[in-house]
Amino acid sequence: MNTPAILKRRPTYQAARWNEPVIMEMGAPGRRGIHFPPADPDADSLVPPAARRATPPALPELSEPEVFRHYLKLSQMTLGMTGISLFGTCTMKYHSPAAEQAALRPEMQELHPYQHESTLQGALEIIHSLDLILRELSGMDQFVFQAGGGADAAYMNVCVTRGYLAARGELGQRDEIITSIQSHPCSPATAAAGGFKVITLTLDEKGYPSLEQLKAALSPRTAALMINNPDDMGIYNPEIKEWVRLVHEAGALCFYDHANFNGVMGKIRARELGFDSCMFMLHKTFGAPKGGGGPAVGAYGVREHLIPFLPGPIVAKENGAYTLKTGAQSVGKVREFWGNVPQVMKAYAWARAMGAEGIREASDLSVLANNYMDTRLKRIEGLEMSNPHINAWRMEMTRWGLGPLKEQTGVGTFDVQNRMTDYGIDAYWTSHEPWVVPEPFTPEAGEMYGKEDIDAWVDVLAQVCEEARQDPEFVKSAPHNGAVGKLDVSTMDDPAKWATTWRAFKRKWGGA
Ligand SMILES: Cc1ncc(COP(=O)(O)O)c(C=O)c1O
Numbered sequence: 001m002n003t004p005a006i007l008k009r010r011p012t013y014q015a016a017r018w019n020e021p022v023i024m025e026m027g028a029p030g031r032r033g034i035h036f037p038p039a040d041p042d043a044d045s046l047v048p049p050a051a052r053r054a055t056p057p058a059l060p061e062l063s064e065p066e067v068f069r070h071y072l073k074l075s076q077m078t079l080g081m082t083g084i085s086l087f088g089t090c091t092m093k094y095h096s097p098a099a100e101q102a103a104l105r106p107e108m109q110e111l112h113p114y115q116h117e118s119t120l121q122g123a124l125e126i127i128h129s130l131d132l133i134l135r136e137l138s139g140m141d142q143f144v145f146q147a148g149g150g151a152d153a154a155y156m157n158v159c160v161t162r163g164y165l166a167a168r169g170e171l172g173q174r175d176e177i178i179t180s181i182q183s184h185p186c187s188p189a190t191a192a193a194g195g196f197k198v199i200t201l202t203l204d205e206k207g208y209p210s211l212e213q214l215k216a217a218l219s220p221r222t223a224a225l226m227i228n229n230p231d232d233m234g235i236y237n238p239e240i241k242e243w244v245r246l247v248h249e250a251g252a253l254c255f256y257d258h259a260n261f262n263g264v265m266g267k268i269r270a271r272e273l274g275f276d277s278c279m280f281m282l283h284k285t286f287g288a289p290k291g292g293g294g295p296a297v298g299a300y301g302v303r304e305h306l307i308p309f310l311p312g313p314i315v316a317k318e319n320g321a322y323t324l325k326t327g328a329q330s331v332g333k334v335r336e337f338w339g340n341v342p343q344v345m346k347a348y349a350w351a352r353a354m355g356a357e358g359i360r361e362a363s364d365l366s367v368l369a370n371n372y373m374d375t376r377l378k379r380i381e382g383l384e385m386s387n388p389h390i391n392a393w394r395m396e397m398t399r400w401g402l403g404p405l406k407e408q409t410g411v412g413t414f415d416v417q418n419r420m421t422d423y424g425i426d427a428y429w430t431s432h433e434p435w436v437v438p439e440p441f442t443p444e445a446g447e448m449y450g451k452e453d454i455d456a457w458v459d460v461l462a463q464v465c466e467e468a469r470q471d472p473e474f475v476k477s478a479p480h481n482g483a484v485g486k487l488d489v490s491t492m493d494d495p496a497k498w499a500t501t502w503r504a505f506k507r508k509w510g511g512a
Contacts, residue, residue: 010459011083013424015483016076023070024502027062034064077483084453085426086373088397088442089184089232091262095289099349103342113337117323123341124322127315130299130348137359138258138278139271140301145282146311146339150259151186153279153298154226156311157255158194159331160277160302161224163309164253167329174223174252180209182233184257185432187226196223207387208237218250228257230264232432232442233386234370234394244274253277253306261285262446263367263396266360270301277302287350288343295340297347313338362447366396369445369454374398376458382408382465386437396444399431402465403438411468411475413439418486419467419478423460 044052062070102108111123131143147153158177165171177191180201188198199217204210209227225247230236237243244254256270256278262285270278282297283290290296302310311333312326354362371393377383382405385398406412417427431440445454468475477486491497499505 010463011424011456013083013422014481015078016073017483018073018077020070020073020077022502023060023062023067025060026066026070027060029061031061031063031066033062033067083421083424083426084449084457086428086443086445086449086454086457087426088399088429088444089260089432090290090429091284091396091444091446093262093285093287093446094448095287095346096350096353098353099287099346102349103345108342108345111341118321121322124315124324126348127338127341127344128317128322130344130351131315133348133351134280134299134301137265137269138280138301139269140278141304142307142310142314143299143301144310144314144339145297145299145341145344146333146335146337147279147298147300148335148339149296150184150257150279150281150284150298151190152334153281153300154184154186154255154257155190155193156298156300156334157224157226157277157279158190158196159311159334160306160309161253161255162194163329163331164306165223167309170223170251174221176217176219176221177223178214178217178225178247180227180231181434181436182209182231182235183226183228184232184259187228187255187257191224191226203387207390208235208239209243211239211242214243214246218246218252220251222247222250222252224253224255226255226257228260230260230395232260232399233437234260234263234396234398235387235390236264236392236395238392241273248274255279259284260396262444263363263370265363266356267363271303275303277306282343282347286347288346295343297340297343299347363396365447366445367393369447369449370394370396370398372451373443373445373454373458376455377461380458380462380465381405382468384437386440396446397442399437399440399442401437401439402441405465405468406439409468409472409475411472413441415476415478416461416464416468417441419464419475420460422479422481423463425457425460 107122111120117124127145130145134143135141147156162171165174175195175197176199177196178199178201179187179191181203188200191198201209201213201217204212209231225243227243229240247254253276254274256273256275258270258278259281261280265285278301280286280299280301282288282299288297308327308329309331310327312330313324314326316323316325351359374385374394377400378385382402384401384404386401402411402413402416405416413430417430421427429442431437431442443457464475479485497508499508
């Protein structure tokens with residue numbers, strides 16, 4: 001029998017299953033992987049008595065082959081980021097081994113931020129050069145890389161807004177920050193954390209954030225607008241310039257959460273749209289990895305009038321040398337030292353390897369890939385596109401929903417996500433809260449995945465929807481091919497049951 005092409009494309013997968021203990025339960029006293037030279041007898045005197053251990057730490061003692069075997073088995077069991085990973089809004093894209101090598105060089109790894117500037121010139125040059133590249137891409141006048149992620153950069157923006165308002169004698173009077181329901185929740189969350197009242201605008205009847213609501217919300221109390229565009233549905237707001245104009249007319253600042261930059265790189269700039277500040281995520285758009293939750297960098301850029309309030313130190317070039325500076329009105333640090341510098345190195349390597357043309361082309365490819373995928377997804381029963389009446393191309397990603405499938409079969413988005421991993425497809429991203437689309441999922445191919453991978457991904461989704469109609473319980477009890485089956489996640493919200501360390505596990509669960 002001829003295998004239909006669609007079946008040939010569908011991946012198959014079976015994770016290894018080892019009954020591997022945790023490393024804390026392995027080994028035996030005295031076993032060694034490496035013999036260290038005896039400690040310098042004078043070393044004791046260098047450590048203050050109060051900081052010295054009375055007893056050695058309770059660490060497992062293993063031989064080198066045991067350690068090697070243990071981690072090899074764990075790597076075989078992990079579902080890992082090794083499948084087709086269309087992890088929308090986080091753009092899990094290519095990060096090159098060459099960039100990784102550059103970041104691992106001793107000239108980068110062995111630096112300490114407290115070294116004298118004169119011995120840090122190479123690292124400072126890299127930081128300054130990436131700053132210049134991002135200025136070119138955004139039109140901003142200065143970038144800093146201290147924030148440990150996108151949400152951290154949004155918080156940095158709230159701190160800078162406070163500093164700016166204080167300098168103008170308006171802090172307290174301007175106490176409201178406006179955002180939209182389809183912005184990332186870090187905008188309202190960081191605004192609230194910074195002491196502002198949050199106004200969240202909903203959508204108009206066309207499906208865009210409501211301009212009329214914005215006009216009604218603006219007042220002498222408005223401190224800032226914090227918004228993303230394209231938003232998390234992949235929709236570009238065609239009236240964004242008018243939004244910025246109105247906010248400025250009301251005397252407030254405009255922050256551009258430009259995390260969803262992948263589809264508009266080299267096409268639009270925050271400056272020309274009128275924004276005062278913007279944020280890019282190096283771990284999202286610039287080829288630095290974010291797997292496993294970090295390390296990450298939120299690159300935060302501002303126009304000239306906000307530079308004095310930036311957290312320090314800022315890397316500047318003076319008389320041919322690089323130097324670190326902190327402005328007198330700086331809002332202080334949001335994070336220790338200078339942030340995750342090796343990530344800056346990787347982003348710089350990525351940007352230089354791509355070049356201006358490559359970056360523009362990546363934008364085109366990511367929009368093309370997404371719209372190709374949308375065309376295929378529209379044909380699958382049980383799916384519904386967010387804001388389907390908006391008759392415009394989506395940008396680099398689209399939020400979809402499995403609401404109809406759930407109604408027909410009881411199978412929801414987490415069930416489908418779990419079952420897709422049985423085919424060696426990485427779990428997709430669902431949605432940030434609030435779920436404005438029922439049973440959401442947000443695939444994003446970026447520029448990295450070709451047509452074959454996208455087809456395989458869509459085929460697997462179509463297959464799982466069909467399985468849901470045939471045998472919903474089978475999909476609901478997935479994954480079946482992973483190292484472990486469906487997990488009971490009911491303890492995840494209960495601090496009395498969390499155990500993030502071995503000691504906490506033994507205390508809370510009695511080592512059971
Ligand atoms: C639009 C947008 N803004 C902000 C963030 C927050 O970034 P991070 O997870 O690095 O804190 C994200 C994360 O995916 C995002 O998609």
